[in-house]
Amino acid sequence: MNDLSMDFVAEPDQTLLIVDDDKPFLQRIARAMETRGFAVEVAESISDGLTRVQARPPAYAVVDMRLGDGNGLDVIGMLREKRPDAKAVILTGYGNIATAVTAVKLGAIDYLSKPADADDIIRALRQDPTDRATPPENPMSADRVRWEHIQRVYELCERNVSETARRLNMHRRTLQRILAKRAPR
Structure with a gap:
């Protein structure tokens, strides 16, 4: 008798939620991530993102910081509650240290400034948490x-x-x- 459980190898969960209200950017990143093997769901608002996290918490998330109906940190917080092992990245055009620190405290693994491309996002999502950033060549003024x-x-x-x-x-x-x-x- 053949044991099917021995032949079956579970593929890693590649579910990805992208929450952004910039429709062209959202579509471009979604297509790029699908071609890289992710099962992508998109949300154009915080409320839609929260609904999707509630229904099916993804393994990965890319969330814009500021959307028309609220703050992307709410999605990160709920994702952390529903799926503690999920990896999330915050995207923003309004980068500052305070929001980056808050995002990391809520469970984001990285904080990227827009415009970020798919390679930057994948690098952030798949980085080793023990890797340390190199000191900046040009420190802040x-x-x-x-x-x-x-x-x-x-x-x-x-x-x-x-x-x-x-x-x-x-x-x-x-x-x-x-x-x-x-x-x-």
Whole structure:
């Protein structure tokens, strides 16, 4: 009698959820990840992403930080609850240290700035957690460090401009102008 369980080799779970409200980017990344062997599901909103995680938690997730209906960190948090072994990457066009730290605390394994390509995403999803990043060749400027600090306090104050300005001992309008500008290099 042939034992079928000995002949069967389970393939690793390659389910991937991509949550992003930029439709062209979402479609491009989904196609690229499918050609690399992933079983891709897409969501264009936080609520849709949460529904999909609730129904079938994927092995991998790529989640945009800011979407029209909320924060991608909510999807990461639920994924961590439903499937602790899942690997998730946060994508954002608004990179700052505070949100990167929060993303990692909630279970993201990496934090990539847009535009990221499929190879960057796969590298992040499949990296060895014991690998250490190499020190930067060009460290942040003093202006960038200041901007990062302001962003961190802003996130800690739950994006309340008045509270952030009070804690930084800064005029509210000055803070609003800083927050409206792009990050310095």
